[in-house]
Amino acid sequence: MHPFSYTRVTDTRQALTAGRDGGRYIAGGTTLVDLMRETVERPRTLVDISALPLREITVAKRGGLRIGALVRMADVAAHRGVRALYPVISEALELSASAQLRNMATIGGNIMQRTRCTYFRDVNADCNKREPGSGCAALHGVNRTHAILGTSDDCVATHPSDVAVAFAALEATVVLLGPDGERTVPFASFLLKPGSTPNREQALRRGELITAVEIPAFPRPLKSGYLKVRDRQSYEFALTSAAVALHIRGGVIRQAKVAAGGVGTIPWKLTAVERELIGKRPSEALWTKAAERAADGARPLQHNRFKVELLKRTVERQLRIVGGGK
Amino acid sequence: MSPQPQAAVGAPLSRVDGRLKVTGQAKYSAEHDIDGVVHAVVVDSSISRGRITGMDTRDAEAQRGVLKVISHRNAPELAYREFPFIPFPGERLHVFQDDRVRFFGQPVAVVVATTLEAAEHAASLVKVTYDAEKASTDLTDAPAEAGPLPFARPYSRGDAEAALGSADVRMEMTYRLSRNHHNPMELHSTIARWEGNKLTLWDKTQHVIGTQNELASVFGIPPADVRVLTPFIGGAFGNGLRRWPNTTIAALAAREVKRPVKLVLTRRQMYFSVGFRPAYEYKLRLGSSRRGRLTAMTHDFKYETSSYERFWEANLALGQMLYAVPNVSQTPQTVPLDVVTPIWMRGPGYSTASFAIESAMDELAYKLGMDPIELRLRNEPDEDLSSGHPFSTRRLRECFSVGAREFGWHRRNPRPRSTRDGDWLIGTGVATGCYDVFQSAAQAHARLDADGTVVVQSATHDVGTGTYTSMSQVAADALGLAVRHVTFQLGDSRMPPAPPQGASQTMASVGSAVQDTCDKLRQQAIKLAVEDERSPLHGVDADDIVVRGGRMHVTGNPARGETYRQLLARNNRTHLEARGSYSPVPEQDRRFSMYGYGAVFAEVAVDARLGLVRMRRMLGVYDAGRIISPKLADSQALGGMIGGMGQALLEHTVTDHRDGRITNANFADYLVPTHADIPDLKAIYLDGEDYKADPIGVKSLGELVMVGVAPAIANAVFHATGRRVRELPITAEALL
Known part of the structure; x- marks a missing residue:
């Protein structure tokens, strides 16, 4: 860990002043402190905002x-x-x-929170996110858990x-x-x-x-749920995940809000899937058909090809769990 | 001699050191309060192979609190006297003695500072430059070599090739196991203190005597000048069975700065500069009759070792003795790589070989349309075919019959993919577990004080197995005392010598020595009583006396007797003491084949669409000889099942072979089971003893319980899905 100074602020004005001067905000510290210990993050000044009235x-x-x-x-x-x-x-x-x-x-x-890409978290590895211009070790490295959507040649890290x-x-x-x-x-x-x-x-x-x-408010009823697929049952980041919210009235899907995790460099909004759903009646076939679009545009890497199929199945499953069906 | 009643042994006691542990009073190696201690942090290499061409330590040395930065450039020459006790052919790593880098994460320097924070920060400021060479870290594409001799000899009996050629059924499979790390909770930690030329180490080790002797050889001093203490260990699983560079570095740093030095590896460093369970590629061929009698089995496998030592482990025994196979051939090979030398990890060799053999048995059972238990029973040997010896005890049939009943095995539909629960396919699998009854010479000392309490000592260890408790139970019964009147002490190289705590040998070896010691002490007290005219026991035949609750009395006449306290007080004795030992029958004189056995049953649920495997329940039934401490035995058995579950489904040290870097060197990315992953687990021990094995009738348990778990799970996954996965861990990719 590199040396740093620490200040605690009690109102937002103080916080903004400290932030403007280059301070890094810290609250729970569950990501930042970890990364500081690995020297991935090296803030000079930490501004503890835990006491600000933002708890409602x-x-x-x-x-x-x-x-x-x-x-x-x-x-x-x-x-x-x-x-x-x-x-x-x-x-x-x-x-x-x-x-x-x-x-x-x-x-x-x-x-x-910052990515779990293991090369990002290893200060001896090349990483454009940590050290712009150094290269991306994950692109041709060990990349089973990396992104298949929203990637570039400079970075393939998922948002965790x-x-x-x-x-x-x-x-x-x-x-x-x-x-x-x-x-x-x-x-x-x-x-x-x-x-x-x-x-x-x-x-x-x-x-x-x-x-x-x-x-935002949505018309009611809004059924929603989250499915997370991972190697172990607890305490692991997603291989794939799906957030689904559906407003179904009169037997017809009026609103569909779908996004996927574990697959994108940012949480991945699945607008193509949503479009397939709007105006249709829930059915097993519909979930399958809509989920087919979940990986549109995917660019898999050497070790994460399985995520393309797994993503579709994850979305399909969660559509069924939220929207009903067998 | 009248047999002592068994009161403590067999009782389901909680750990005698449990309160110390849960209240934080049990001191682990890094926790001892040593006056004037300073802190060391290791700088490790960022290449796998090559030379160090430069090291800039100026920024580090300029930090406040930094005392010294030590590397090959300024380290003194160390004696590294020949040390015959390292079992791996080759030459151990010499710390800071040259500019060579032999594996990624090799310690190349150490920073010593007055605070941990200063040492950590300064370590991150040391700039090292390298001349990197092409490194080889991939088992699958590096050349293999035979052996290593003399430990891993090719083996054959009969004519396996001919038998395969004429077999009704022939199968050939290749199994792969990935590299695993031990991942104990307690990090490798050392506090080193020199007083003149005498060295004291508080060190996480599974062998205080080994550490004592090895450090003496490194520094060229007499072993008597080194004392090693390790009263508590926070798990080790084999990783503490030899010394890694950190122990030497701590001692070296302490000598250089003339202050006691504490060195604790980081979690990340626990994946780089200490050993691991090596990856394997295991080709197995088998021949069988249509009725399921095995006629031949061949085992051709290769596994990882380092460039500087030739690792071996007990991966041959199962292939030779587990089943009645007349024709066997085995070709073990190691693949030298630019990695740290592997080290034995729970169930070493056996658990690896069992994944191949027990998966293959399952594959054969399905091919023959035979129940997997029935297939195993048809191949039960009458004797150990590798030695011709009879078994001391072998109750594998009973393990299977008890297990099958308890598990409800015969209610299963044997057809793969036949059982469903919503999105989950349900499957059950079974495998045999087996592990050696390994023993070594051990000694103990016991002292009975005038207050009627006893202190028993041996330089053994408690890695979490419960040695403090189980030895107290053995001593209590031998002396006729309540367990609360017994204090067992361990983990100090000055105590009577004991073997490493590995290979499940502690109970048999040290336990037998403790019993011998306490028997001698009891007999000494009885002799004193029967020869004492003022004793109510005067003149009684010593063989007619037993001791209960600290009181000696005549067998069959409890009224006639007296307590140890009365005896010692009247004789003005402050204490009585005795020293005892155990020496196993030498290998060449053994007349019995001695192994512990188990039958492991697993039930899994597989979401085949999403590639998820979740455990539903597991049962182990063990023929482990006498169970000294049932609650601790359960702790071992359930822990072994959880370890096996990790091996089967989660654990995988991932290497980026471009430069040999391990990419998941932390607990978030190297997956071990969490509580949520662990289902209903149950262990059953067949009642009984094996006095052919040793005087206290135990076989082995701690390793045995790991063996057979992974194949039982893999076999259950096959039963659930119809998909045979021959590579561990079984992850989503293999099942989609």
């Missing part, structure tokens, strides 16, 4: 949801409103990490978050506070595909602070 979950009258950036993963997962309105969010959280980590880690930190997949599916927005005031960014454009600048991961401006994630 509010349910809007029309059914939307606002989750403060500092609400712990465990608290979001257990929240009655979240469980009632968006089971996909609580399921995604409960399938993440371990109980201990969920008690520490915050929602803002969760969507900011589960709940971000649910947020992507539900078309959440991220509320940001910066020196120039507040702005909201659609989730789809908050996390960035690597392109030729894999070191840039979020559409954050210098010193900006995530204050909340907002989930």
